[in-house]
Amino acid sequence: MTNATTLEAKTPKAIPHSxxxxxxxxxxxxxxxxxxxxxxxxxIFGYPGGAIMPIYDALYDYHDRLKxxxxxxxxGGIHAAQGYARTSGRxxxxxATSGPGATxxxxxxxxxxxxxxxxxxxxxxxxxxxxxxxxxxxTDVVNITTPVxxxxxxxxxxxxxxxxxxxxxxxxxxxxxGPVLIDIxxxxxxxxxxxxxxxxxxxxxxxxxxxxxxxxxVEEAAKLINAAEKPFILFGQGVILGKAEKEFKAFIEKxxxxxxxxxxxxxxxxxxxxxxxxxxxxxGNYGPNVLTNECDVLIAIGMRFDDRVxxxxxxxxxxxxxxHLDIDPSEIDKNVKSTVPLWGDCKETLPMxxxxxEKKEHKEWLAKFNEYTRQEVEAVIHDELNPTSEILxxxxxxxxxxxxxxxxAVIVTDVGQHQMVACxxxxxxQSKSNVxxxxxxxMGFALPAAIGAKFGAPERTVVAVIGDGGxxxxxxxxGTIMQSEVNVKILIxxxxxxxxxxxxxxxxxxxxxxxxxxxxxDFVMLAKSYGIAGKSIDQRTDLKTxxxxxxxxxxxxxxxxxxxxxxxxxxxxxxxxxVSEIRLK
Amino acid sequence: xxxxxEFTITVYTENQIGLLNRIAIMFSRRKINIESLNTSPSEVxxxxxxxxxxxxxxxxxxxxxxxxxxxxxxxxxxxxxxxEIVWQEMALYKVPTDxxxxxxxxxxxxxxxxxxxxxxxxxxxxxxxxxxxxxxxxLIKALEPYxxxxxxxxxxxxxxxxxxxxxxxxKEFEEHEPGEEVIENEFLDKQDExxxx
Ligand SMILES: Cc1ncc(C[n+]2csc(CCOP(=O)(O)OP(=O)(O)O)c2C)c(N)n1
Ligand SMILES: [Mg+2]
Numbered sequence: 001m002t003n004a005t006t007l008e009a010k011t012p013k014a015i016p017h018s019x020x021x022x023x024x025x026x027x028x029x030x031x032x033x034x035x036x037x038x039x040x041x042x043x044i045f046g047y048p049g050g051a052i053m054p055i056y057d058a059l060y061d062y063h064d065r066l067k068x069x070x071x072x073x074x075x076g077g078i079h080a081a082q083g084y085a086r087t088s089g090r091x092x093x094x095x096a097t098s099g100p101g102a103t104x105x106x107x108x109x110x111x112x113x114x115x116x117x118x119x120x121x122x123x124x125x126x127x128x129x130x131x132x133x134x135x136x137x138x139t140d141v142v143n144i145t146t147p148v149x150x151x152x153x154x155x156x157x158x159x160x161x162x163x164x165x166x167x168x169x170x171x172x173x174x175x176x177x178g179p180v181l182i183d184i185x186x187x188x189x190x191x192x193x194x195x196x197x198x199x200x201x202x203x204x205x206x207x208x209x210x211x212x213x214x215x216x217x218v219e220e221a222a223k224l225i226n227a228a229e230k231p232f233i234l235f236g237q238g239v240i241l242g243k244a245e246k247e248f249k250a251f252i253e254k255x256x257x258x259x260x261x262x263x264x265x266x267x268x269x270x271x272x273x274x275x276x277x278x279x280x281x282x283x284g285n286y287g288p289n290v291l292t293n294e295c296d297v298l299i300a301i302g303m304r305f306d307d308r309v310x311x312x313x314x315x316x317x318x319x320x321x322x323x324h325l326d327i328d329p330s331e332i333d334k335n336v337k338s339t340v341p342l343w344g345d346c347k348e349t350l351p352m353x354x355x356x357x358e359k360k361e362h363k364e365w366l367a368k369f370n371e372y373t374r375q376e377v378e379a380v381i382h383d384e385l386n387p388t389s390e391i392l393x394x395x396x397x398x399x400x401x402x403x404x405x406x407x408x409a410v411i412v413t414d415v416g417q418h419q420m421v422a423c424x425x426x427x428x429x430q431s432k433s434n435v436x437x438x439x440x441x442x443m444g445f446a447l448p449a450a451i452g453a454k455f456g457a458p459e460r461t462v463v464a465v466i467g468d469g470g471x472x473x474x475x476x477x478x479g480t481i482m483q484s485e486v487n488v489k490i491l492i493x494x495x496x497x498x499x500x501x502x503x504x505x506x507x508x509x510x511x512x513x514x515x516x517x518x519x520x521x522d523f524v525m526l527a528k529s530y531g532i533a534g535k536s537i538d539q540r541t542d543l544k545t546x547x548x549x550x551x552x553x554x555x556x557x558x559x560x561x562x563x564x565x566x567x568x569x570x571x572x573x574x575x576x577x578x579v580s581e582i583r584l585k
Numbered sequence: 586x587x588x589x590x591e592f593t594i595t596v597y598t599e600n601q602i603g604l605l606n607r608i609a610i611m612f613s614r615r616k617i618n619i620e621s622l623n624t625s626p627s628e629v630x631x632x633x634x635x636x637x638x639x640x641x642x643x644x645x646x647x648x649x650x651x652x653x654x655x656x657x658x659x660x661x662x663x664x665x666x667x668x669e670i671v672w673q674e675m676a677l678y679k680v681p682t683d684x685x686x687x688x689x690x691x692x693x694x695x696x697x698x699x700x701x702x703x704x705x706x707x708x709x710x711x712x713x714x715x716x717x718x719x720x721x722x723x724l725i726k727a728l729e730p731y732x733x734x735x736x737x738x739x740x741x742x743x744x745x746x747x748x749x750x751x752x753x754x755x756k757e758f759e760e761h762e763p764g765e766e767v768i769e770n771e772f773l774d775k776q777d778e779x780x781x782x
Binding site: 142146147150153 | 598599602603606607610614648651652654655657658659660755758759
């Protein structure tokens with residue numbers, strides 16, 4: 001059946017050297033940079049060192065074509081690349097040297113792996129003849145990173161570089177995206193070879209990024225949806241990664257189905273959309289959690305039923321028929337058994353479904369969500385956003401940011417109470433606007449990710465919402481902000497605690513506060529030493545002016561807001577409980 | 586309900602450095618012990634074949650096999666119960682030559698187990714048997730009283746009874762737009778179980 005002519009027609013053409021001239025010979029290092037240019041890379045986040053010096057030497061001649069951001073720590077570099085990928089929808093790239101440079105990437109790789117972020121990381125490696133000799137700064141990076149990469153590979157011969165990088169970009173960005181690491185020995189970086197241009201990769205025989213959509217499943221799913229009286233949609237980052245926001249909106253608007261989001265799905269649908277019923281999971285909204293156990297058809301789109309979303313699995317949506325749309329076949333039935341598994345790219349499957357479903361409104365059912373919202377507003381939200389006590393709440397700070405940015409900002413969050421509050425209350429008008437570490441919950445993610453987010457979406461306001469604890473994990477990246485003159489708004493919500501852990505200790509460990517009262521430096525002075533303007537406030541009367549100043553400031557700005565020390569995030573589904581056992585206090 | 590049972594996993598892969606590790610850690614991550622693992626060429630040139638034996642619940646194995654198949658350099662992964670495969674293991678036994686020479690009983694024993702002498706030296710003799718686990722282990726027990734010096738058993742190798750081999754599949758995999766039959770969808774084959782409306 002192999003048809004040679006059609007195969008050939010589909011094989012992409014080689015892209016010539018970026019200089020526009022006929023170049024017969026290049027070094028491995030130059031080949032890496034040529035690959036980047038051919039793939040449309042414009043920004044690299046990196047840190048040099050011995051084993052990657054030939055690549056940095058080549059980069060010297062490419063500074064007109066490739067922007068390189070010198071970070072302060074390789075973890076910062078990879079988180080920045082993640083932020084870049086999340087706001088731009090493209091693959092982020094990272095350079096690091098061998099040994100410690102490479103091991104510093106591990107947290108970011110694990111984060112990108114679990115949150116499906118496309119990255120290509122290049123690490124330098126010792127000369128091939130030194131492999132296995134405990135040479136200076138030699139670590140077995142390929143083996144260390146195997147469980148946290150979608151694919152990784154070691155290059156010891158420069159002639160492999162164009163095809164390996166083509167594979168790397170193809171794998172990172174296609175199907176369910178993920179991080180790829182290419183380890184290149186120093187000799188391969190230096191080696192000259194005959195250059196035949198760069199041919200992008202479009203096919204790997206052992207790799208199926210997209211399952212073939214089965215029409216009969218779409219039909220079954222549509223039948224279920226048409227018969228449903230209380231259908232409920234859960235959407236995740238798959239909608240954003242699949243660039244299917246429009247298709248998604250068309251689908252829910254035709255079916256009139258209430259839709260709730262996972263933390264990573266946030267911003268795929270505007271917050272104010274009438275069918276957007278809020279957030280799922282441990283600190284999600286009341287209605288979506290309770291009604292998960294009441295709906296008759298549950299339609300999961302590009303989400304993976306993480307345990308923070310499902311709570312206790314054996315009491316999760318047992319009454320419902322489940323339709324699961326996902327591009328990754330291994331996600332189907334992994335946590336929640338599906339009635340109709342709908343493998344495929346939701347950019348394809350959603351329009352097929354939309355065609356087959358009947359136009360409907362689920363007024364009564366939607367009213368039920370609204371009734372739960374009313375209860376939640378009364379019990380939690382009203383006081384969080386309009387507190388009567390003098391002490392500032394995190395919620396009112398986020399509300400002020402919403403008002404002053406009109407919901408058009410990119411919000412990058414770190415991990416903890418402030419993250420949950422920001423996700424709960426931030427407003428979004430457009431997709432790719434919420435950047436957070438969801439699956440791994442990596443403290444220290446936000447500051448570097450915000451830097452990358454700004455490079456990925458330079459025209460947008462980027463606000464990094466960070467806790468006093470998490471900020472201290474990667475604050476060295478203030479140096480990157482200083483040097484790259486990137487405009488990032490840093491909003492520290494300082495509760496003088498490792499708040500999320502303190503909340504658990506209060507609720508589940510008899511208030512035995514064990515090592516959660518973290519001290520902080522003078523953040524404003526710290527920012528100042530990096531030439532970054534800043535301010536600290538603890539009065540409600542100053543809030544609006546301070547946030548306005550932060551937003552309007554020409555350049556980066558650090559605003560510290562002192563908030564209540566022992567405020568808790570509610571509602572909450574306690575660990576080990578069912579979603580319908582969600583607590584309002 | 587379900588209990589742990591023996592499954593033989595067959596994985597068709599590219600022949601790539603590091604892939605063994607990538608596959609092996611998928612078991613250790615879930616704290617699953619690999620009972621036996623064999624890597625070898627397959628019926629198709631350039632395609633490698635892993636045969637892995639584990640004891641697990643079918644639910645776990647099913648998910649695990651999907652995760653294995655998801656790896657970029659894995660072409661296809663299958664899991665089978667014992668009755669769905671034809672399998673063999675091989676064992677080598679080293680015993681003192683003088684004892685075997687003396688004892689007629691030993692000779693009869695070896696014969697009974699279908700053992701074949703591979704090397705005969707003055708000081709020791711190496712026998713080989715091929716078969717199922719119980720048979721190979723039976724012979725160890727039997728030889729122990731006669732001064733078994735060394736014993737080693739190979740990993741399991743298995744042929745899937747219902748398989749048509751990988752030649753046709755590979756052709757499809759090499760196509761840019763594969764036909765539907767190649768991405769076989771296990772749900773579709775079990776539609777009755779799937780659509781529980
Ligand atoms: C790298 C890392 N270490 C530890 C944790 C566990 N952890 C989760 S939230 C949290 C507290 C965060 O404190 P802070 O940054 O001040 O944010 P808050 O919860 O107070 O808003 C901790 C320690 C983590 N998620 N990541
Ligand atoms: Mg804190």
